Structures are given as structure tokens and as C-alpha cells.
Amino acid sequence: MALECNLREQVRQILGVALLGGSVFSKQPIWVVQGLVSALGFIVTLTAWGGAGALSNLALAYVVTGAWGQGSNVVAQVVGYSKFGGELDRLTASPIKPHTYLLGLLLGTSPFMLEGLLPAFFLFYITGYTPIKVFEEVVLLAPASLVAGSFFSLAIVLNIKNPTNVSAITNPLYTLTVVLPPVYYPLSFLPGWLRLVSLCDPAVSLLQVGRILAGYSEPLNPNYVVLSAALSVTVVLLLSFKSFRWGMR
Known part of the structure; x- marks a missing residue:
């Protein structure tokens, strides 16, 4: 009984944080519209210049960039402004735990992921991905x-x-991690040494794992790609945990 009550309380807290964090969507829904329009323009451009092969790769890229953009831009901005506005301190003093806060925030800002996932699903469909393969890619990458x-x-x-400086930092970070590196274009386009360097970017290494699952031939050993993805994500988590001190800032 106590466990059930605790679970209900956890769910209630997560939904409460989701509602709080999701308010940014109700204030800025045009962000998603802007993202969808940009995605559509990119699809038309690559259709004209690259054909089906380019669109198939773009589908995987949109899964990564949609989720990465929600996290690196929207979530980080909400947390950053909450920190400076004192909201984070109030939550720290409440019964809400760090994992509850983060889960609620990810849930509340999830509509922003649609600007990547909706175009991705459309591209998966027109390029012939099977439902099972789409499920594998989305569940792994997103x-x-x-x-x-x-x-x-x-x-x-x-x-x-x-x-x-919050948005002035998160926006360029997004550009530097998914626009400039080989996310929208193949890793093989880069010289050998730069391919290895680019895998330090979690967005790049995760996308390469997705490409391996999709059956693409990669210029690097698949085992090295998977290891790079695991290591890069682990390093990011460790660095952020060092900065994220619940009640100890």
C-alpha cells in the first residue's frame, strides 16, 4: 500500500513538473512550426539534389536532431532560466527529487521533438523503411x-x-553539434582523422549507430562506432552530474 501511494505521488510530481516545463510550449508554439517548415524546406532541397538515398539518411538525422534539439536547446533553457529565476531553488526545497524533476521536464517539453520526428516518420514511409526498422531506430536514437x-x-x-547568456549559448551549441558535424551529411565525406574526432560528438556517434542498424556501410569499424557512442554519452553525463547539484549550488 505504501509503495502504491509512493508511486502515485511520484507520478503526480512528474506530471506537475511536466505541466510547469511544458508551459514554454504554450508560450512559444511557433518554435515547432518554424522547425517543421525548416524540415520541409530541407526535404525539398535534398529531393532535388540528392534523391532517395539522401532522404533515407535525412530520416535518421531528423530523429537525432529532433531529440537532441529538444534536450540541448529547450530543456537546457528551461533549467537555465529556472536557475536564475529562483524556481530551481524552490523545487530543491520541495519533496521533488532530481530524477522526478528531469523526467517531468523531458515529458513536458516533448512536443518540441515533433519538429524532427514528424518529418522523420514521413521520410521513413516514402523511403521504404519497415515498421520494425522504424521502431528500432526511434526507440534507440530518440x-x-x-x-x-x-x-x-x-x-x-x-x-x-x-x-x-542562456539562449545565447544553447543555440550556438546546437549548431556546433548537429549542423557543422557529419549529421546531415555522411561521415565518409570527412578525411580519416576528422572522422575519429567527429565521433566525440554524441549526436554524430549516435547517428552512426543508427546508420549501422539501417544497413549502411560505414567507413569506420562498427565496434569502434558503438564504443564511441557509449563513451561520449557517458562523458557528457558525468560532466553534467558534476554541475547539477540538487540543493548544493
Whole structure:
């Protein structure tokens, strides 16, 4: 009975935090519309220049970037502004635990992931991915990219001193981690040494794992790619945990 009551309380707290964190969506729904329009434009561009092969790779990229963008941009901004606004301190003083807060925040901001997932599902369909393969890719890539993206930005945002710098940092971080590296274009395009360097970016290494599952031939040993993904995500988590001190800031 006590366990059931505790579970209900946990669920209630998660939903409460989700409602609080999700308020950013009700205030800025145009962000998702903007993302969808941008995705559509990219699809048209690659259809004209690259054809089906480019669109198939783009589907995987959108799964990663949609989740990574929610984490590295939206979640990090909500936490950053909550820190400077004192909301994080109030939550710290409440019965809410860190994992409850983070789960609720990820749930509440999840609509922002749609700007990547909706175009991805459309591309999966028109490029012939089977439902099982789509399920594998989304279940593997989306949660991992969401968590890695969130903690990657939090490791930096939680250490800044000026509240006006939160969005000024998260937006460039997104660009530097998914636009410039080989996420929208093949890893094989880069010279050998730069391929290895780029795998230090969790978004890149996670995407390469997705490409391996999809049956693409990769320029690097698949075992090395999987190891790079695991290590890069682990490093990001460790760095963020060092910065995220619940009640000890």
C-alpha cells in the first residue's frame, strides 16, 4: 500500500513538473512550426539534389536532431532560466527529487521533438523503411539523443553566471553539434582523422549507430562506432552530474 501511494505521488510530481516545463510550449508554439517548415524546406532541397538515398539518411538525422534539439536547446533553457529565476531553488526545497524533476521536464517539453520526428516518420514511409526498422531506430536514437543533448547543454548552462547568456549559448551549441558535424551529411565525406574526432560528438556517434542498424556501410569499424557512442554519452553525463547539484549550488 505504501509503495502504491509512493508511486502515485511520484507520478503526480512528474506530471506537475511536466505541466510547469511544458508551459514554454504554450508560450512559444511557433518554435515547432518554424522547425517543421525548416524540415520541409530541407526535404525539398535534398529531393532535388540528392534523391532517395539522401532522404533515407535525412530520416535518421531528423530523429537525432529532433531529440537532441529538444534536450540541448529547450530543456537546457528551461533549467537555465529556472536557475536564475529562483524556481530551481524552490523545487530543491520541495519533496521533488532530481530524477522526478528531469523526467517531468523531458515529458513536458516533448512536443518540441515533433519538429524532427514528424518529418522523420514521413521520410521513413516514402523511403521504404519497415515498421520494425522504424521502431528500432526511434526507440534507440530518440531517447539517447534526448538525454545526451540535455545533459550536454546543462553541463555548460549550469556553470554560466549571466542569465542573458542562456539562449545565447544553447543555440550556438546546437549548431556546433548537429549542423557543422557529419549529421546531415555522411561521415565518409570527412578525411580519416576528422572522422575519429567527429565521433566525440554524441549526436554524430549516435547517428552512426543508427546508420549501422539501417544497413549502411560505414567507413569506420562498427565496434569502434558503438564504443564511441557509449563513451561520449557517458562523458557528457558525468560532466553534467558534476554541475547539477540538487540543493548544493
